[in-house]
Amino acid sequence: MNPSSLDRGALGRTLTRIANATPAELVQRAQRDTPLHPARRIGMTGAPGAGKSTLLGHLAMARASKGRLGVLAVDPSSPRSGGAILGDRIRMDELGTSPELYIRSLGSRGTSDGLADNLPEMLDAMDDFGFAEVLLETVGVGQTEYAARAQVDTLVLLLLPDSGDMVQAMKAGIMEMADIFVVNKADLPGAQRMATDIRRIGAITRHAQGAWVPPVLLTAASRPASVSALSDAIDRHQAWLAAAGRQAALRRQRARYRLKRLLEVQVAEVVANQDDEFLALPLRQQLSQAWTQLGKAIGA
Structure with a gap:
């Protein structure tokens, strides 16, 4: 696929075919050649109401200069009808119609892990269409989003001030999976205290020599500097992954x-x-x- 021009229609049809593909069709698709320049994958997860869609929209605008950018936002599907409201797309329409930006909302459909049916193959398709980076937003069901860890290079965990999210996340073990912690809606009371508590937990956690130590950031959609700080933290983590030679481990994780x-x-x-x-x-x-x-x- 020629990265110089994005054929939105072809990409849309490809993603739809993949979403409806049978396991046998997915196996056939897996025979494709590995792309020379796979997209960077940034995941954002957290409980409902944490402000993922809004923050992701601002983050996309902050990172749009880094090359062709895709946003895949997973919405919960009805267990009865299989339909999804796809509200993430509605909230992200303010991103505009940049020729290098593509937004797709996905219903979670048959999955129960916070992602969407056939998502690995959809992410592969984004590589085929020359994307430099893909931002992935999970459903946001809190404790069942371990799968997001396997799909992305950098996982951002959003928490809310004084909401009890931190305790639930610790119970679920996702605190050990996140690469960046973000206390969102930092203009609310208790945000600084929440960040301090997370840093305290991080300070007593053992890290191997040379390991990545997740930073703790405070963000608010009304504070552009905080979004820029998050974007910079993502860049630092991506640089660490490259320097530490973590790509092979990530590929094995995704294959599993x-x-x-x-x-x-x-x-x-x-x-x-x-x-x-x-x-x-x-x-x-x-x-x-x-x-x-x-x-x-x-x-x-």
């Missing part, structure tokens, strides 16, 4: 998630296709037959 997700989708299809007679069988027999069917499906 992709394999796990494809197997989960295939297993779900096998289970959904069973009738009442099958489900009346003893569990051991169900498992045996299901494994056989799964093997045939994967080999098809």
